[in-house]
Amino acid sequence: MTAATSQAQQHGAVRLTDWGVIRAAGEDARSFLHGQLTQDTLHLDDHTARLAGYCSAKGRLLASFVLWQRGPAEVLLACSADLLPQTLKRLSMFVLRAKCKLSDASADVPLHGIVGGDAAGPVWSRSTQGTADLVRLPDAAGHVRHLWAGAEAGAAPALPATDADLWRWLEVHSGVPRIVAATAEQFVPQMVNLEVVGGVNFQKGCYPGQEVVARSQYRGTLKRRAFLFDTDAAASAGQELYAATDPDQPAGMVAAAAPAPDGSGRHAVLAETKIAALDAPLHLGSASGPLLRPRALPYALPTEA
Incomplete structure (x- = not known):
């Protein structure tokens, strides 16, 4: 067994400082996003999460998201922190009369990556862990992964810390692209x-x-x-x-x-x-x-x- 495999089998969490969260709130949040992203957001429910892209008019990816619903009038979109400000600004230009308010919720919705443990539902499902959201991500190198989203600033899963390099290595091995x-x-x-x-x-x-x-x-x-x-x-x-x-x-x-x-x-x-x-x-x-x-x-x- 390699050292990388041994480390990947531990059950732990890492704060995802290179991720951020956009909040879309309002009764038109899902319909607005449906017209902007590569993914169906009209049929989101409390048990599903989805992967989506946001493209330019030329079809080039400006950003990618893991998104899920938190209540009937709120969608959270996790993306790379280094392109969140420009993505938020660009999306906001197209809200127009839609009843949807977009904001940077990164401070209020801290994200952690969880490696190992039991699988909480099928891939791209959403469940809750206390007051936090738990999104089941695709496995990587044979290991279970989840995205943990807290409900308030400073929240964190009750798990030992794991190596940030391990999480990033598994993210690459998942083959799921994240636009930066x-x-x-x-x-x-x-x-x-x-x-x-x-x-x-x-x-x-x-x-x-x-x-x-x-x-x-x-x-x-x-x-x-x-x-x-x-x-x-x-x-x-x-x-x-x-x-x-x-x-x-x-x-x-x-x-x-x-x-x-x-x-x-x-x-x-x-x-x-x-x-x-x-x-x-x-x-x-x-x-x-x-x-x-x-x-x-x-x-x-x-x-x-």
């Missing part, structure tokens, strides 16, 4: 497998970028996808990848990366890349940079027709 400031407007949802992991509803009505997203899905072959890699060097979101056979232009971009929790110096990388470039060695930063070693995704990608 360094990757905003870089990806159409399918380029980072967002529709594969349940973040796009193709039956819902229009939203910004919907035509581009639908066209990417139904016309022609998708030429870019996200894949998992290991590398022996430090990696970070927004770094470019290069194929050894084509050193003059990037073959892709890192969507998420995290150091292995065993202290080995290795990094796990979730990177968007040209599918055709997978036939050649891929390198980080330049064609002569650190080698990226492919790993299996935790889910199957659809066969492209």
